[in-house]
Amino acid sequence: MTKMLSHGDALRIEGLTTGYGGHVVVDALTLAPMLPGQVVSLLGPNAAGKTTLLRALAGLHHASGAVRLGEVDLLSLPLADHARHVTYMPQSLPQRVALTVLEAVIGALKASPIAGEPLSGHAITERALDVIERVGIGHLAMEGLNHLSGGQRQLASLAQALVRQPRVLLLDEPISALDLHYQLRVMKLVRALARESGMIVVMVLHDLSIAARWSDRIVLLSQGRLVTDGPPAEAITAQALADVYRVAARVRADADGLHIVIEDTL
Structure with missing residues (x-):
């Protein structure tokens, strides 16, 4: 695989605005740098802007603001050159x-x-x-x-x-059609490759427990805006789930990971 990258090769997203059909979906989004070797999961309800953000990072939606990979200005690149740095896996x-x-x-x-x-x-x-x-x-x-x-x-x-x-791998619901065996296999493989190569992995997931177990970082979105961003135990809280998903939940962190129990709707 490729050599390990330095923190100077981080993916930086600043003031990103994007959408489609004249409709703004993600508005002025700024995130902390995504570092080489990190696995970052985008979470949020339907219409939160997760796939739209992913497609903008892939160069498939027009976007304004700044998206930089190290010294490379990704938004200024033709799609063919963009694809040499960033690879996008669609849902199907x-x-x-x-x-x-x-x-x-x-x-x-x-x-x-x-x-x-x-x-x-x-x-x-x-x-x-x-x-x-x-x-x-x-x-x-x-x-x-x-x-x-x-x-x-x-x-x-x-x-x-x-x-x-790729230096950046974008995965849109990569395990949605998989059985439990292959869900585990894919998540283990993606994290291992990120560690081996310094590849930055950004993926859209819906399963909170899987995201918490296999991600270094969670970015929780709602209506195109950032709600929380950080390690799973900090980003996935009962209050965040109530605010974003409108559910009552119990969230507990221990040596085995993050335990999430959804109890009712709000």
Whole structure:
């Protein structure tokens, strides 16, 4: 994987405003720097602006303000150059794609090759197969994407994102279609890769307990604005859940992690 990055390569978001169709969804958002090796989860109810923020960071929505990765001004880059630094995994792959899993992962690497590391055809295939195996779908490498289940397609999409070895990996609900085994496998893999490479991972999740267990940091949003930002035990509180989700909850932190019990609606 790529070398460990310094804190000078942090992702900085300042005064970010973005939306679509003439509608502002995220308004003047500023976050503390996201550091290399961190796993950051975006939480919040529906329409909180999580996916819109993620797509703006991916260069897929127009945005104003500042988004910088180290010394790189991401908002000023053409999409092809932006993709060399940042990789986005959407909620689902396009339907009816007549490619095998291996072909799709190889295509992702060729579309956005790793800077300074020209690869031969054999090396590209080996890298793609290695990532497919790490994701846990080596047995599906020669299967067509159009023959996979929703969960299998989600894993293939993750392999496409990881093979590019991005500096920033953006994941939109990466475990929504997965069973418990693969949910755990994906979360362990994503955190391990962040630690190994210094990659910054920013993902949208809905499961509070999974986010609390596997994230270094939680960014809780509501109506496009920041509510809380910090380590899980500081960001996920009973008061925050009442304010944002309108639920009564008990939240307790101990040596085993953060325990969240939702008791009723408000």
